[in-house]
Amino acid sequence: MTGYYLYEGMQMEFNGEKVAICGDAEAVNPREKIGNLGRIVCFDKKHTLGDEHSFETEADFKNEINDKNAVLLPIYLHEGRTLEISVVQYTELARHIGYIYVSRGMIRTRYQVNRVSKVLKQEIVQELMKEVKQYDYYLKGQVYGYQVFNPSGEIIESRFGFYGPNPISNGLTNFLPGFFAK
Template sequence: MMQLAIQEPYMLTIQPDDFFISPRRLDENFGTMICFHRRYDLGDEHNYGDNEDFLKDLYLKTVGNDEKGEEKYDRLLDRLSKQPDTPFGSREYACAVNQALMAEIEKEHIVLPLYLYDHSALAMSTDSFIGRAVHAEWDSGQVGWIYVSKEDIRAEYQVDRITPSVREQAENRLKDEVRIYDAYLRGECYGYELYKNGELTDSCWGFVGSFDEAIKDIAEYLPDECKGMTEKLAEVSDPASMVKTLLKHARIQVEQAAKDMERKPREQVLGVEL
């Protein structure tokens, strides 16, 4: 989809940014996004083999990554495997282990689940897609986690204690990072090119979010004489008409350049003294 607006002598085009780099690679993020999927490379780079490896590592970082921490971890698994309602190897056992580990992890971290919806396109959220997306029962599920340590939160907000207000701010930042990544997965990345008399004078790429959000951000980048152009945008569905418009503006530029050349003294055109 390409959008175009003309406000002589300017022409503005807005189009998808097909070469936008993942915001998890490009930006310095507040949280860490760990995902596991057999087909897609999602989230941040990591060396965890599976979800169990990740939760164990975060658990040990919480209770102590040493021999005592390992012993505590082993005792927890052993205790849960011996309970009649969570026999080792069962689904109930895996859920119980995750809950027990998370109860400890959340003492020193804020952790939010990540859900992926895979149906003709990808989407990600911290909330389940069940009940709010078609075929979500089959095409969605938890794919990982996004988290930040409370130590990093205290350093970021320069506080000694994490109050409910600070916690809410931290959670919202994690959710914003997921929202941006979701837009990236959906292909909601845009850029603009600004022409004056057929000549490209400005361009910028990497606006991520809904189209309306991108338009709002792009409007702030445009020079003062182009204010209001984003309100005149119209979709260009015919590539031929787009080319025709570009050629028209290019022709204007060429004609103007030719007139400028004619006005110059002949010796300046030739670059020699007569």
């Protein structure tokens, strides 16, 4: 099952009904949803990315937010056919544009702890990386949905908002388990 990747226009028959995979034209920017742990602060002159913030410069940000009072990861922009962001600079062409961070105070409040342990910090880092990846999928237009058509061609079910091309990790197989069965 790991070899399956979604693409717009993918169609199959399933239980006598046609299932079509569609790009999500009305995908929600994941940075606008409530419940994000981290805040993405970018200082790119070409693109407006991340969350709104009041920092004038990266130096202003670093004066207020640092490794001592927050868990923060760098964000790099890879420009090609699409914008791609990552916490890893995997090409020399990528440039540092900002950070994703969460303050230790916010961690204490959200997780109801007095101290941020190494184990909790590792969990936080993983969650921040997931948030960056989800935003990356959004920026690249890799948000999908599906429509199920009856034999008459009428849509009888649809669901959208699956971020990323892998139907297992984006949750689509939870709704159409037989569609991807081998």
